[in-house]
Amino acid sequence: MEIINLGVTLFNNYLLKFEKGYVLLDAGYTTDYPTFLKKIEKAGVKIEDIKYLVLTHVHNDHIGYMKELLENTSIIPILHEKAEERLLEGKNRLGDCSGFLSRCLSFLSKISGKSGETWDPIILDERKVYGNKDPEYFKKQGFPITIVELPGHTPDSIGILTDDGILFSGDMTINGFPALHRKTFLIEDLDAYKLSWKKVLDLNPKTIYPCHGKPFPIFDMQKYLKKAENIRLWKNK
Numbered sequence: 001m002e003i004i005n006l007g008v009t010l011f012n013n014y015l016l017k018f019e020k021g022y023v024l025l026d027a028g029y030t031t032d033y034p035t036f037l038k039k040i041e042k043a044g045v046k047i048e049d050i051k052y053l054v055l056t057h058v059h060n061d062h063i064g065y066m067k068e069l070l071e072n073t074s075i076i077p078i079l080h081e082k083a084e085e086r087l088l089e090g091k092n093r094l095g096d097c098s099g100f101l102s103r104c105l106s107f108l109s110k111i112s113g114k115s116g117e118t119w120d121p122i123i124l125d126e127r128k129v130y131g132n133k134d135p136e137y138f139k140k141q142g143f144p145i146t147i148v149e150l151p152g153h154t155p156d157s158i159g160i161l162t163d164d165g166i167l168f169s170g171d172m173t174i175n176g177f178p179a180l181h182r183k184t185f186l187i188e189d190l191d192a193y194k195l196s197w198k199k200v201l202d203l204n205p206k207t208i209y210p211c212h213g214k215p216f217p218i219f220d221m222q223k224y225l226k227k228a229e230n231i232r233l234w235k236n237k
Contacts, residue, residue, distance in 0.1 A: 001144070001162060003209070006039040008032045011061055012211050014168060015040065020142045021051040024075070025160070025168055026062040026211060030119060033065035047073055052138075054131070054147075055079040056170025056211065057157040058086035058093075060117040067122050074127075078137065078147065080156035081130040087122040095153065095188035096233040101178035102185050103234040131158050148203065152193025153184045165206035172196055173221070175213025181224040182216065183231060190233055197221065197228045 006013035009032055014025040022045060028036060040047060053075050056062060066087075069075050086093060097103035129137055131147035138145035144163035150172040151157050159169045171184050172193075179185045187193050200208070200221055209215045 001164065001166075003166075004043050004045070006036060006043070008035055008039070009061075010212065012209065012213075013039075014209065014211075015043070015045065015050070017045075018143050022049050023052045023054060023138075023143065023145070023160075024050050024069075025054050026056055026170075027053065027066040027069060028064045029061050030064035030117075033068050036065060050075055053077045054158070054160055054168075055083055056159060056168075057154040058083045059154070059171070060092055060119060062170075062211070063087065063119065063122065067120065070122070070124075070127075076127045076129060077124060078129045078131045078158075080132045080149070080158050082132075082156040084124055084128070086154075086156060087124065090121045091118045093154070093188070094236055095186040096236045098179060098183050098185060098187050098231055098233065100234060101180065103236070105178045106186070106236050148199070150196040150199065152187055152189050152191075152196045154188055155192070157196075161203060161205060165204075166209060167200065167203065167205035167207070168209045169200070169211075171211055172200070173208055173210045173216075175210050175216050179212075181227040182210075182220050183224070183228055185212075186236065187231070187233060190231060193231075194228060197225065201225070 002017040004015040008028045016023040132149050135147040146161045148159045150159050153171045161167050173182050
């Protein structure tokens with residue numbers, strides 16, 4: 001597997017190259033589509049070579065040009081079944097803040113209007129695959145990938161685990177300000193989030209690739225387990 005980080009707007013836009021083809025994780029911000037096209041061209045990838053789009057969850061920084069991809073290619077979207085309703089809703093559902101710094105950033109985002117960004121409803125067709133219902137879907141297509149449910153940040157959060165021990169965690173983990181100790185920025189269901197943290201420990205990947213921040217070893221999740229267990233949520237007002 002080759003990992004190509006297209007790196008758009010503070011967002012790790014991972015494109016994974018396998019023998020069977022390319023898998024794209026998430027679809028950035030709406031305004032990032034032209035940059036995305038330029039970056040894949042620079043990487044020597046044709047858009048029609050991308051077979052799958054894994055949507056880790058529905059937030060505006062992950063679904064921005066999903067509609068363009070579905071309309072202009074034969075790409076197959078892989079997502080949680082709970083994501084479909086959120087795509088049709090056309091606006092963010094935000095959880096509470098995982099710490100004081102997260103709350104401050106959330107407040108600034110609201111003042112700037114970023115957190116309230118909306119999008120045109122995205123209607124899925126028969127291509128869609130519910131990853132939570134068929135976690136071995138990729139294996140059946142010859143890709144060394146298992147789909148993993150990681151709820152908490154949102155109820156539709158999923159990740160993918162490769163056979164060589166790399167977990168692409170979406171926003172279940174974040175490695176950078178303002179989300180300290182590898183925990184995510186916003187949490188809709190704290191109990192589910194704590195279970196997802198322990199699930200990652202049980203999966204025991206070698207390396208975790210978050211959508212925001214640099215990759216880090218599973219040791220970090222072990223080191224910060226107590227921090228995760230003692231998260232205090234700050235109301236996202």
